[in-house]
Amino acid sequence: MPNKKNLFLSCAVLAVTLITGCSSGGDAESSEDGVDSVAESGGDAKGGATKSPAADDSDSGRPQIRLDTTQIEEIRMYQGYLRCLKDHGVPISSKGSKMPEADPGTLWFPGVDVAKEYPEVEEACLGKRPLPPAELDPKKNPDYMDDYSKWIACDNRRGLKVNPLPDGGGWNYKPGVTQPRNADQIDKECMIEAFGGE
Known part of the structure; x- marks a missing residue:
């Protein structure tokens, strides 16, 4: 589990601490610099992707993660995005032993920051990357x-x-x-x- 938890990650919601695509891993007792992140969100809390006046066109149709989405549900939501990355040449492996309850063919997160290392691929696949809960976006949550x-x-x-x-x-x-x-x-x-x- 990472030592530092950030809300604005480019990969997953807070519960998914196993992601290495945009964070470095480690456990709570040994890691000093790991980071969890969540991408900026759009849509409503019920999970429907909605388009607000401030919403970017790239948010339209993207899967919407809810606060109560389970870790395994979230991993499933990311499969389209991960398949897109893999199809564009980003090294993606299957889940291996990282999550035994996942399907054997489940794709896992890359060990690189895709936005930095493969910016053109990130742009091409952005429309498939799930949006985190709107409640976690200060721009959408006045409280x-x-x-x-x-x-x-x-x-x-x-x-x-x-x-x-x-x-x-x-x-x-x-x-x-x-x-x-x-x-x-x-x-x-x-x-x-x-x-x-x-």
């Missing part, structure tokens, strides 16, 4: 910073000891703290509670 504060407070209350980033862009593990084994689950549940609250 973002309040929700973010609730998320951090929930993580810490439940034993996932983290320090917020000043810009609200994610968090870092508190140094010297052994994190719970179910850290991903805690973080996902806290995120849903904070950003999906009534």
Whole structure:
């Protein structure tokens, strides 16, 4: 699990901490510089891709991840994007042993930053890359910073000891703290509670 968690990743939602395409991996106790990211989002919280006046044409028709999308559902949503990358020459492998519950033919994320290493491919495949939940986009969620504060407070209350980033862009593990084994689950549940609250 990465040491630093950012909201604006170009690959996956917060729960998908195994992604290496736009983050470096590691576990909570050994990694010092890993990053999780989530791309800017569009669409509504129910999962339907909607086009707002500010939405880019590239968002139209893209799969929409919801706050409650499971990790395996999200991996499935990424298959079209990953197939496109592979078809355009980006080295993509199958999931191997990274996710035993996934189908054997599931494509996995590349070990490179596609936007930097293959910008023309990223542009060609962007329309297939899923959008993260709109609630995680400060441009679309006017209560973002309040929700973010609730998320951090929930993580810490439940034993996932983290320090917020000043810009609200994610968090870092508190140094010297052994994190719970179910850290991903805690973080996902806290995120849903904070950003999906009534």
